Amino acid sequence: MIYERCENSLQHKFQSVVIVGLRGVGKSTLALMASATLGLEYVDLERCLVDYTGVSDATFIKSVSKEEFIHLQYKLIVRSFRANKNKRAIYVLPASSINNSAVMEYLRNNCNCHCVINIECDEDRILKYVNYTGEYQKGISSIQSGISQYRSVANYNFFNLESNLDVWKKYSFSKVDDSKQIEVTPHLILKPVELEFINFMSFILWNPIPEPSDVLLKHYQRSNLRSFSNCLQLTFPYDARNIHVNNFGDVLNGVDAIEVGVDLIQLIRTKIMHVNLRLDEYIARIRRSTRGSIPILVGIKNTIPELNNFIMESTVDSVISTSQIKQDFRSFYFSILYSIIKVAADYVVLNLEIFLFDEVNFLNDIIVNDSFYIMDQLRHMQGNSSFLGTYNSNCDEFWAIQKTIGKVRCLDIIDLTNDLQISMVRVTSTARCVSDNYKIQTFLEYCMKKYPETTVSAYNQGTNGKISKILNKVLTPVCSPSADPSQGELTSYALNQSRFSCFLQPTLRFFAVGRSDSSILYQFVYRSVFEKLGLSYFFKILEDVSIDELLKSPDFGGAILATPIEIKANEFAGKSSAHAAEIGLVDSIIAERSLDDPSKFLLRGENADCLAIKVYISDNVAPINAVSHNKSVLVIGSGFKSRAAIYSLMKLGYKNILLYSPMSIARQTEKDVSLSHNLDSSRKLDSHNLLAKITIITEEQFQNGILPDDLLYPTIIINCMSDEDVPIDGQVKLSANWLKSPSGGIFLDTHIANKEITTLNESSEWEKGWIKTNGLEFLLAKTLIQFELFVGKPAPRELIKSILIEHYPNEVQ
Template sequence: MSAVLSSRNSEGPSGQASLRNSPAPISPRTGHKRQRDGQSVPIAHGHGGFQTPIPLSGDNRTRKTRFASDASLVLVGIRGSGKRSLGFIAAAALGRRFITEDHYFQGLTGFSRQEYLRIHGSEEFYKQDVEASQRMLDDNKEGCVIDCGLGSLTRGLQEHLKVYCQTNPVIYIQRDMNSVRKLLKLSDRSAQMLENGDPSHRRCSNYEFYNIEDESGIDVDNDDDRASPSYSFKLREAQADFSHFVRVLTAAGDVAGDIVAAFSRNAPIETKLYTHTLVMPLSFYENHRLNFDALQAGGDVADLHIDKWQDGTAKLVTRMVADVRRHLKIPIMVSTPPITNYFPLDVYFAVLRHALRLAVEFLVINLALERGWISGLAAQRGSTRFIGYIRCPQGPEIASRENEVIEKCDKAVSLGISLVKITCPATAHDDSSYLQRLIHTLQARYSGKLRFIAYNTGIHGRTSQVFNPILTPVTHENFRGLGLNHDLLPWITAREALQALFASFVLEPLHFFVFGANVSSSLSPVMHNKAYSVIGLPHHYSAVSVESWEDIETRARALDFGGASIAQPWKVKIMDKLSFLSDHARAIGAINTLVPLRGESAETSQLGKQAAFRNRAGPVSSFYGDNSDWISIRVTLNRNLTPRNVIHSKSSALIIGAGGMARAACYALLQMGCRNIFVYNRTTSNAVILADNFIRWCQNEGHIPSARIVVLESTDDIWPEGFAPPTIIISCVTHERLPGEHHVADFTVPEQWLGSETGGAAIEQAYYITTPFIQQIKQLRTSTGRPWVVVDGLEVLHEQAVAQFEMMTGRIPPQQAMWSELQSAVERRGGKV
């Protein structure tokens, strides 16, 4: 065995570097000095023309939290709400200690709660229970996740929690009572008593989370035994939901949100052109069963319009937020009707305060409110960004009210609000000219301080809505014809808005490709073309086999070239032909995504500005290369790693192969915080090259001196002493068939490398066939009961295409439609045998 070490001077067992605690996962913003993107963006006006880019400032650039970054999280809620499972998930996601009330009580008193109650009686037990819970909270205010059990229903502890909310996040966990009743096998009377006490948790908490049912379980035994390792498989979706939620509360960064590059969907929303907010009235959610699959790609942001508020509405809103996060996975905005007798001021503030409890991404605030009222809300906002709202009078009257608008914009600037929404009712098509003149005045006055969402409302405002550059409210085809009051909904859909932009030549049809030595069987075209069709992009995607860079360049220099997926052997070969590379592609040493840069060459360094030129034709001046392979691996790993196998300082991973996908896998693991990576390849020298490349990167640019990348020379080797068995195995062996030979992906992992008692995640990159590796891991799971999750290569391919679609078009893809089309294509071609 040949070990490639991270440090030549510090040696541990077997001549390998001694293990140290891993630092937090790296941010892609660190390391290589990059061309800074997203610092300036074009502003559209009129019919799609561009003004001078303006830099952005204010609260857009800073993730905020109300509490110290290490403040302990506390979970409260009734029995059966899922606090213990979610607490375990949160502790794993944040790398913190997990403390339960039961365990703390026993450690303090020497008795379990049941034993103490039996010996000392109910009065002494409840007194001791409250005291133990208060002490548990006070002694563990930093670096923990705390599960408050039944004690949270007592008045004494609730009063203590109210004070605790001033320094720590206290999260009220809710769940459907029918599920709780079934789980705990409760009688009607017991269930009613439990449900009656539940709302009291809202008064002693400052955040809340609805634990919607998770249907992600797979075919393992003992699903109903929560003590079984297999039970964690049932929480895959809940794990993703709650991990994201607690990362937002602690400003720890989200695994998806960290992936920020010039052409990434995670760039700030205001740096993108022609984005839409899908308006979803609460009354619609309450009265109609939503098909969330159909709503995918219906907007860039979900605008939850809280059009009613009464007893029980708070829980309904909490569940609506959870459903949208689970199914649509886009940022959430909360808006309200105007303040009227029907929707009075106290109701308005109740909605806003509740939205802040849910940690939504955007909250629309009426700038007509007193400054002190807005400041009071701002003190509670955490990571939520405010959008200031100004409602203008009918078009001709705007000029006489300009000073009032300026006064409100000044208020927004002074309060750190950098997005302002201005609407004006239109009674005729030419009313839009009045609003346009006002916006030109405001842009000149507030350049660098405010970004404007501005449009006319009503049926005569549709043209204005189409050309508004950011966060235009839209409806969905499925919302029409269902008996709703149409005044609650916008007049256009995102699809209609995009089609209007193409019809008016603001955006233009483009041609996209996959280039490679032999891509005739590529599945990329079916996914991308399906996505174009669903969301209304008149683009086309083709597979073209090429023999040289000249073959690629001939098509990539065309005026209507939109971008390309790059397959082997060109992922490395064409890198020196590109003017710009993402930091990710440079670190990996390979690209799989080619994006054209348009305009004069002097401007192409402004990649944030270039990203706004997507979906527009024109002369190509140079090219930008990125890599979405590593993103697909990272996304699938985070989705499939159970809390018991979350990456920590001693976690190990095994990569099979040493090609482009293996490089992407290694980079993804490093970005996720894995510091012990082992590589096996049939040709050892190629594995050494891969390892040396990333060791240099870790030391020079990644700033990860603790990382170890070890080459395994033979399948006869025992697993290296001093390292934990791998809980992540990624097979990057090609699925293609060599002439006259068997499938290259004919590999199984040596039994001595499969010693993880907690199982793990096994990712197979091959997708046309069920490989021996997949069969091996499934058999291992069956024979040992160890909870290994098998990730099919189609899942990785799908995520890679999703990320590429966003890079090349700047649009949110319809993921479910792409996935269904991918599966159908494989079946049609006789794959998965």
């Protein structure tokens, strides 16, 4: 995920964050990680009593009554809140505050000022942490009771999945050798759960809306869901037991979004205990598997008629009255719905039936009073999640444009959606015959004219409804490759192929301009991915071609420009992104096509090197090395790639940048002066007004690891050497002095090692907290970025990674 540390551009929804949870759930660790990365002040209220009394909580409570302890704890906590009210802070409350009713009430009454996040984890982890030796079931019940109390005051719930070193390692090609003692410094590694929590916090506080070039941001794909997108539908709890979400494998290839439908009837019949916690865990595992790159939709799967029938069945032979059963079920329904909102999904799926009056509807008591009261309550809780309204009908004339008294038609649902101010809606029915599918197109044309701002997903279910699914543009449901296609379901591969066969999507051509080793690799990767996903796109290497003529082709999809074909930004005929304009170079050209008319497109130049460096650093720098005013970074190399690295670092907030170029002194001076002139400390970078000090490192300083005055040793080293940077002896030696950072750091190589590009010599210092990567990491990040820019869909990370490993087996340890 990309973070741009800009104080003026980020708008907080909440002033502060309060972290609550039981002992052993990881409150302090996660809060420290988030505060360092997101620039929030860390306030440890777990120590408020110790700091005030000078003795431990256990010792102090023995000397006073319980009431005195609770009163003093409340007084100190509230005092801290008030003392820091004008600061952007993250508070960690002591676990004992769960027994302090005054503190809990304070949190409830100030939920609009403080964002309260409840940290949860598996019950067994907590029992192990507290060394519990009593009866197991009694311990579990006690933990569940505590979690429920914290959930009652929380705005959001975050499930802390365990992240050991093995989980961290599997995300990368080769980050650390098993023989090295990285295990003794785990705080120097950004573990998956820490990155997940940082992403979670970023979405809750700011919900960043990226520019088109700011790719690989969590929730970036929201805008792309409106154009021939699909959605993998999972059911909780059924798929929680039958699909191993830790390893989706090929299931996620070509998937644009994941929808989790909670089956309330199945939850009751299978007697799953502590449903809310299990649902949070399931969503956390999906986020872990997707690395936050695919939007998640969560809602209640059951229709209201299904639930009404289940309630009526439950009243048979029951000693409880029907009215009481309905009341209990209403409480259960909204309990699950509120839990869904608190998980901070991209979309909360709302069944629009809950807003419609029906004589047998178990929600009638609420709807009769005020159906919009329900929406007001949900909107108050929704935070930065969006709502997707959904409605399914079995009515024969559901798609008819003319309204009929006493029957709900598709236009009634669209009217209701607009009354509720929901901008995206999904309406479905069942096709009795193939011709039923074409009625939907008339309905959609009418909607476009009457409600142009509403995004509508409309299709038929069943074996006769396949055509409508193929024609549907928004969130068409897809199944896993192992599902039974006879039920009218489509895989993402089959859906893509059908759309291209029907000419619903244009066949595009992509190019690598200029022959090089990387061009050959890109051709291999893109052709393999296009074939695997069922995309009728073509990729070809071109040499000695006119860029201007190429861009005029009506089926142009995008181009990767290899050195020396790369275009200077001021010479590019289209519009360059802010990144490319500042760096001065375009290495990727994107055709941004109109959603309404794909034959029309605008050209945009981008610098993928810059974005790849930003993505890699954001996803790998440990919070202990997070951006601060005194952190230093070292860039090795010259030319536009080093310029891209410097720009990326400045956008991330780094203030002290060291630059070394291993060229002849004359050429070094010429290029470095040019670079520092364009990105010097006196320039303001676009709207962010970020300033940085760029210091040129001499040959002597680099060889001996001599730091300029008043600077710390770097925590990031980026190797951007090009062919012309390689000295005559073909070796650049990195002094061990550059690796003296006490908190370690990361070394990013932007080239695949080969006979033309020299590699830095090995050093025993790599063992001391440094994470050293080869060029495959950078190549993977860059390829993922370019794919998403070109295709407008989530890049199949694991598929692309496997292709790179196949192509470079010797680069993987």
